[in-house]
Amino acid sequence: MGIEIRIAHYPPYTSKYNPIEHRLFAQISRTCRGAILDSIETFRDLITQTSTKTGLSVVSTIIDAVYETGRKASDAFKAQMPIRFDDYLPQWNYVAQPQQT
Numbered sequence: 714m715g716i717e718i719r720i721a722h723y724p725p726y727t728s729k730y731n732p733i734e735h736r737l738f739a740q741i742s743r744t745c746r747g748a749i750l751d752s753i754e755t756f757r758d759l760i761t762q763t764s765t766k767t768g769l770s771v772v773s774t775i776i777d778a779v780y781e782t783g784r785k786a787s788d789a790f791k792a793q794m795p796i797r798f799d800d801y802l803p804q805w806n807y808v809a810q811p812q813q814t
Contacts, residue, residue: 717811718808718809719806719807720808721805722805724805737769740769743763744759744762744763754775757774757775792812794811795810795812797810
């Protein structure tokens with residue numbers, strides 16, 4: 714794709730500062746309250762129905778892929794996608810910059 718990707722993690726036990734969780738998870742919980750979750754499609758449909766008073770709505774997708782665990786990035790990929798760590802909290806904030814070809 715050739716675009717810069719910024720990665721910013723929330724440190725452990727700080728999800729209370731994540732604005733998405735605060736604005737949306739309570740709404741999703743209300744939507745699913747009392748529902749019988751008999752299938753993944755039922756859950757997806759309930760999540761998709763979720764919205765807030767301010768107009769925030771949810772888009773959901775089910776990915777059926779089985780992901781292989783323990784895969785490592787190849788040396789060639791690492792050479793083409795160097796990571797630049799930020800000065801402030803480098804273990805939580807960094808940028809993947811693809812090399813221009």
